[in-house]
Amino acid sequence: xxxxxxxxxxxxxxxxxxxxxxxxxxxxxxxxxxxxxxxxxxxxxxxxxxxxxxxxxxxxxxxxxxxxxxxxxxxxxxxxxxxxxxxxxxxxxxxxxxxxxxxxxxxxxxxxxxxxxxxxxxxxxxxxxxxxxxxxxxxxxxxxxxxxxxxxxxxxxxxxxxxxxxxxxxxxxxxxxxxxxxxxxxxxxxxxxxxxxxxxxxxxxxxxx
Amino acid sequence: xxxxxxxxxxxxxxxxxxxxxxxxxxxxxxxxxxxxxxxxxxxxxxxxxxxxxxxxxxxxxxxxxxxxxxxxxxxxxxxxxxxxxxxxxxxxxxxxxxxxxxxxxxxxxxxxxxxxxxxxxxxxxxxxxxxxxxxxxxxxxxxxxxxxxxxxxxxxxxxxxxxxxxxxxxxxxxxxxxxxxxxxxxxxxxxxxxxxxxxxxxxxxxxxx
DNA sequence: ACCTGAACACCGTTCAAGT
DNA sequence: ACCTGAACACCGTTCAAGT
Numbered sequence: 001x002x003x004x005x006x007x008x009x010x011x012x013x014x015x016x017x018x019x020x021x022x023x024x025x026x027x028x029x030x031x032x033x034x035x036x037x038x039x040x041x042x043x044x045x046x047x048x049x050x051x052x053x054x055x056x057x058x059x060x061x062x063x064x065x066x067x068x069x070x071x072x073x074x075x076x077x078x079x080x081x082x083x084x085x086x087x088x089x090x091x092x093x094x095x096x097x098x099x100x101x102x103x104x105x106x107x108x109x110x111x112x113x114x115x116x117x118x119x120x121x122x123x124x125x126x127x128x129x130x131x132x133x134x135x136x137x138x139x140x141x142x143x144x145x146x147x148x149x150x151x152x153x154x155x156x157x158x159x160x161x162x163x164x165x166x167x168x169x170x171x172x173x174x175x176x177x178x179x180x181x182x183x184x185x186x187x188x189x190x191x192x193x194x195x196x197x198x199x200x201x202x203x204x205x206x207x208x209x
Numbered sequence: 210x211x212x213x214x215x216x217x218x219x220x221x222x223x224x225x226x227x228x229x230x231x232x233x234x235x236x237x238x239x240x241x242x243x244x245x246x247x248x249x250x251x252x253x254x255x256x257x258x259x260x261x262x263x264x265x266x267x268x269x270x271x272x273x274x275x276x277x278x279x280x281x282x283x284x285x286x287x288x289x290x291x292x293x294x295x296x297x298x299x300x301x302x303x304x305x306x307x308x309x310x311x312x313x314x315x316x317x318x319x320x321x322x323x324x325x326x327x328x329x330x331x332x333x334x335x336x337x338x339x340x341x342x343x344x345x346x347x348x349x350x351x352x353x354x355x356x357x358x359x360x361x362x363x364x365x366x367x368x369x370x371x372x373x374x375x376x377x378x379x380x381x382x383x384x385x386x387x388x389x390x391x392x393x394x395x396x397x398x399x400x401x402x403x404x405x406x407x408x409x410x411x412x413x414x415x416x417x418x
Numbered sequence: 419a420c421c422t423g424a425a426c427a428c429c430g431t432t433c434a435a436g437t
Numbered sequence: 438a439c440c441t442g443a444a445c446a447c448c449g450t451t452c453a454a455g456t
Contacts, residue, residue, distance in 0.1 A: 029432090095351070109382050173313075197402065203408050239421065
């Protein structure tokens with residue numbers, strides 16, 4: 001399984017083949033199939049393992065507000081998945097896997113410390129959980145699409161140029177913000193959305209220290 | 210291209226093969242490759258076309274607040290992508306495609322009607338755009354994972370049982386909300402997160418009529 | 419300019435046989 | 438119980454040849 005994570009880091013989920021895996025493990029294909037049902041399950045298990053490392057690396061930080069700790073937790077997961085860009089798109093299928101359950105449990109625990117009404121806890125905790133996993137997946141997916149050959153900046157510059165080249169009459173907004181895209185950071189962007197959600201949460205709870 | 214969308218609806222992006230496509234179009238593989246570079250590009254173009262239909266089906270609804278119109282737009286896209294579950298995961302790669310640009314333009318235009326400071330418009334508009342596309346992608350991805358054989362309810366029930374079966378000591382939150390998962394609706398869930406974001410937006414703008 | 423379709427390289431999965 | 442590795446079915450992509 002660790003070998004699978006390594007190979008996925010090197011080649012991505014598409015680039016991982018049973019040939020590569022059996023070569024590295026010095027075994028036959030059947031050996032792998034004795035432990036997993038198919039390639040999907042293999043990648044899913046590897047993905048859950050990555051989620052596990054994100055939880056491990058997090059320091060407790062007691063004393064701070066639940067919202068701040070949710071923020072820190074979300075960032076830790078974001079950064080970890082950013083290092084394993086192949087993993088994020090598979091978090092979808094992983095809702096029932098052990099480490100991913102631990103992640104939801106942590107978020108829920110923090111929400112429970114809030115003065116949010118009990119009946120709203122499920123909805124808000126899963127909303128944050130879903131925001132976290134799915135936006136991370138999208139950002140990581142874009143990083144994969146960019147490829148290791150072209151740098152992220154090159155790609156953003158290229159995209160910004162395409163935006164700027166659009167017709168300003170039909171695309172007044174997009175053409176005007178095209179240059180903002182140039183110095184855009186996915187991580188900041190992720191935080192902006194997360195903070196909007198946390199602001200919404202505070203608004204529902206009533207903001208007191 | 211329309212044939213591609215139909216086949217994708219029938220078989221999903223994995224199930225779409227050049228064999229199926231050339232049979233339906235009564236041509237050879239080379240004919241398809243004359244128009245697209247590879248399968249990825251084919252699916253990307255089909256995905257953008259789906260986004261286009263989501264924008265088409267939307268009625269203008271003038272007079273309502275920008276936030277309410279963003280909500281309606283987001284729901285339209287959500288529902289359309291929900292009917293083409295194969296598409297959502299590919300919206301990532303599509304940020305530069307024509308209809309997807311129109312979507313961002315629309316959101317941005319509505320944000321511009323808000324009293325949000327100009328320098329924050331880019332960040333907030335893309336935050337909403339990213340929330341919309343990526344959460345939709347996750348929900349749709351889960352629908353694909355469930356498969357057409359087992360119903361959604363069966364799957365949720367099964368997942369809820371797994372949650373309930375966890376150790377209540379280490380998973381106090383998850384086990385307690387397990388039953389909420391039973392009558393859970395992805396669409397409501399999507400709205401909960403969206404409303405949190407819109408609440409956050411209103412909090413930043415100052416809520417006036 | 420656009421299409422044909424056979425050929426190629428490759429990959430996930432299976433399975434009879436081994437230990 | 439767990440591993441071996443050859444064999445199978447299939448699929449994306451290419452390309453010389455056609456119109």
